[in-house]
Amino acid sequence: MTVRRIVPDVPASVEFYSGLLGMEPVMDHGWIVTLADPGDPARRLSVASRDAWRAGPWPSDPQAVSGDP
Numbered sequence: 001m002t003v004r005r006i007v008p009d010v011p012a013s014v015e016f017y018s019g020l021l022g023m024e025p026v027m028d029h030g031w032i033v034t035l036a037d038p039g040d041p042a043r044r045l046s047v048a049s050r051d052a053w054r055a056g057p058w059p060s061d062p063q064a065v066s067g068d069p
Contacts, residue, residue, distance in 0.1 A: 006048060013047045
């Protein structure tokens with residue numbers, strides 16, 4: 001995943017991109033929302049707030065990925 005831009009207002013951005021691209025929300029955690037094209041679900045766009053990067057843990061943490069102690 002490549003971060004292109006952090007948005008200040010996730011709901012407003014979701015409304016904008018949904019209308020512009022015809023995509024629908026398929027996941028909504030508040031701080032990050034993923035939109036997908038109903039005709040081609042592989043086409044996706046995630047919109048995240050700055051708070052998304054504080055949520056962790058991230059895959060660079062081996063415990064987060066493997067679950068090993």
